[in-house]
Amino acid sequence: MAEEKLPAWNELPPGAVILEPGSSEKRYTGDWRIFRPVLNQDKCIRCLLCWVYCPDDAFYFEDEPYVTSKGRKYKFSLKINYDHCKGCGICVEECPVNAIDFVEEVK
Numbered sequence: 001m002a003e004e005k006l007p008a009w010n011e012l013p014p015g016a017v018i019l020e021p022g023s024s025e026k027r028y029t030g031d032w033r034i035f036r037p038v039l040n041q042d043k044c045i046r047c048l049l050c051w052v053y054c055p056d057d058a059f060y061f062e063d064e065p066y067v068t069s070k071g072r073k074y075k076f077s078l079k080i081n082y083d084h085c086k087g088c089g090i091c092v093e094e095c096p097v098n099a100i101d102f103v104e105e106v107k
């Protein structure tokens with residue numbers, strides 16, 4: 001049997017380098033998750049910090065108007081794409097009004 005030839009160090013692809021913007025859209029990291037962020041539409045003030053900080057571009061907007069229990073009106077709702085959310089918890093930490101709960105993932 002022929003011996004497998006391993007690549008030399010300078011033939012390896014670069015690691016920990018983002019080679020193109022938006023490449024996280026092509027990765028489905030949802031099955032990494034052990035905790036799940038759950039967004040509370042009523043508490044959310046639509047500041048979009050979670051959308052800015054999410055490393056996996058998991059937040060998206062839906063043209064779904066929402067009126068909070070206190071009567072505040074929003075023209076859109078914010079959703080989480082769980083195919084992309086890896087459960088890192090950054091959004092939970094960054095939300096200024098604690099509108100995202102972090103609950104144990106049940107599969």
Ligand code: SF4
Pocket residue numbers: 037053054055056057058059080084085086087088089090091092
């Ligand atoms: S837990 Fe991490 S990956 Fe999931 S939505 Fe929040 S910031 Fe994005």
Ligand code: SF4
Pocket residue numbers: 039043044045046047048049050051078094095096097098099100
């Ligand atoms: S950071 Fe919190 S308040 Fe701001 S949009 Fe996200 S969930 Fe809503």
